[in-house]
Amino acid sequence: MENNLLNIESKKEYFIQTFGCQMNEEDSEKLCGMLNRQGYVQTENKEDASIIIFNTCCVRENAENKVFGNVGDLKKLKKKNKDLIIAICGCMMQQKGMADKVLEMFPYVDIIFGTHNSYKFPEYLARVKQSGVQVKEILNKEDKIVEGIPIERKSNVKAFVTVMYGCNNFCTYCVVPYVRGRERSRKPEDIENEIKDLVAKGYKEITLLGQNVNSYGKGLEPHITFADLLRRINKIEGLERIRFMTSHPKDLTDELIYAIRDCDKLCEQIHLPVQSGSSRILKEMNRHYDRDQYLKLVRKIKKEIPNVSISTDIIIGFPGETEEDFNDTLSLVKEVEYDSAFTFIYSRRNNTPADKMENQIPEEIKHDRFNRLLEVTNEIIAKKNSTFEGKTVEVLVEGPSKNDPDKLMGRTRDGRLVNFTGKTENIGELVNVKITKAHAFSLIGEEI
Numbered sequence: 084m085e086n087n088l089l090n091i092e093s094k095k096e097y098f099i100q101t102f103g104c105q106m107n108e109e110d111s112e113k114l115c116g117m118l119n120r121q122g123y124v125q126t127e128n129k130e131d132a133s134i135i136i137f138n139t140c141c142v143r144e145n146a147e148n149k150v151f152g153n154v155g156d157l158k159k160l161k162k163k164n165k166d167l168i169i170a171i172c173g174c175m176m177q178q179k180g181m182a183d184k185v186l187e188m189f190p191y192v193d194i195i196f197g198t199h200n201s202y203k204f205p206e207y208l209a210r211v212k213q214s215g216v217q218v219k220e221i222l223n224k225e226d227k228i229v230e231g232i233p234i235e236r237k238s239n240v241k242a243f244v245t246v247m248y249g250c251n252n253f254c255t256y257c258v259v260p261y262v263r264g265r266e267r268s269r270k271p272e273d274i275e276n277e278i279k280d281l282v283a284k285g286y287k288e289i290t291l292l293g294q295n296v297n298s299y300g301k302g303l304e305p306h307i308t309f310a311d312l313l314r315r316i317n318k319i320e321g322l323e324r325i326r327f328m329t330s331h332p333k334d335l336t337d338e339l340i341y342a343i344r345d346c347d348k349l350c351e352q353i354h355l356p357v358q359s360g361s362s363r364i365l366k367e368m369n370r371h372y373d374r375d376q377y378l379k380l381v382r383k384i385k386k387e388i389p390n391v392s393i394s395t396d397i398i399i400g401f402p403g404e405t406e407e408d409f410n411d412t413l414s415l416v417k418e419v420e421y422d423s424a425f426t427f428i429y430s431r432r433n434n435t436p437a438d439k440m441e442n443q444i445p446e447e448i449k450h451d452r453f454n455r456l457l458e459v460t461n462e463i464i465a466k467k468n469s470t471f472e473g474k475t476v477e478v479l480v481e482g483p484s485k486n487d488p489d490k491l492m493g494r495t496r497d498g499r500l501v502n503f504t505g506k507t508e509n510i511g512e513l514v515n516v517k518i519t520k521a522h523a524f525s526l527i528g529e530e531i
């Protein structure tokens with residue numbers, strides 16, 4: 084496809100939209116970093132952009148549909164501005180046959196690339212700008228880990244740092260291992276250097292990211308575990324808080340629990356996706372733990388780490404889920420008393436084993452169970468939040484509150500959102516906040 088690219092240099096603004104998880108957010112920050120280094124600036128307005136990027140997700144069907152809708156809408160813009168470059172990348176493009184489908188539906192797309200080669204974006208951009216030829220490059224095998232890619236971070240206070248890529252677990256409902264490849268860990272010294280650099284720039288909190296952070300270190304020489312990595316990072320001076328996600332329950336070792344207990348910078352917060360409270364369904368999901376093992380793990384975490392907050396992911400309506408299985412999920416939720424929960428209706432994903440399972444659950448049953456679960460989780464979360472009224476908590480001030488511009492917002496060590504009256508000069512600092520009121524999903528307070 085030929086493009087008229089004569090005036091491309093006159094307007095150096097880009098628009099980027101990210102779908103999906105924090106890993107995608109971090110990938111987008113790298114795409115922004117690479118573009119900023121070339122002199123582009125980000126715009127919130129597609130009309131002003133000479134480059135539009137969609138970084139896609141394929142974990143749920145509605146995210147895919149949104150991408151199709153968004154790219155379809157660009158046809159008018161592309162007609163008006165022939166110089167506009169449209170790029171689509173991320174997990175959805177990595178799915179078999181998807182890139183070709185997108186190009187067939189939207190032939191005006193200029194660049195398509197997958198999850199393993201996003202560091203090559205500047206090269207693809209240069210190719211399109213120089214020759215006007217459409218670029219499609221999806222690598223089927225994970226490439227080497229590329230270090231030193233510039234990153235344009237959204238926050239000046241807290242940052243995501245990916246420590247490993249990919250997943251080996253093959254849960255039967257999930258596409259991630261197919262689109263993100265097998266597990267690869269970054270070298271600990273590269274991670275440490277990145278964090279030291281962030282601390283030197285004033286960052287106070289980092290969240291270590293990986294699809295399954297607990298299995299960090301496999302294949303690295305010399306041998307290192309995720310707990311070892313946490314203990315090393317905990318020694319970095321100037322860093323105040325460390326978080327990590329996501330933990331697979333089967334890989335959450337005692338060694339890791341003790342590291343969280345012992346390291347002062349590690350926040351008392353664990354995201355521990357359970358997905359279902361039914362051992363039968365967990366087996367069908369290929370999760371490698373059962374209900375009792377999960378509950379035993381939760382009891383151990385609560386015993387070793389006082390005031391820990393535990394959050395989770397739950398899928399409702401997995402194929403074959405009976406009312407009894409669903410009730411097992413409800414009773415598990417009540418027993419664990421999660422501090423927050425991300426609940427999802429099961430979404431069929433092509434080429435996954437669960438997609439081929441019989442006994443897919445009718446939509447109305449899924450929605451009914453989802454609403455009943457939401458009622459229970461919301462009640463528990465609100466009850467837990469209410470225990471904070473009158474207490475003083477440490478908050479890392481992130482910036483103005485999104486709900487009320489006269490207030491500031493930040494999070495407690497255990498991850499609760501706090502909107503509070505305080506001093507703007509303390510943005511980026513740790514402050515003490517007295518909680519005056521608890522809402523269902525946030526706390527209200529005053530800096531003291």
Ligand code: SF4
Nearest residue numbers: 250252253254257259
């Ligand atoms: S652990 Fe399971 S749900 Fe998580 S990314 Fe891997 S396959 Fe997907």
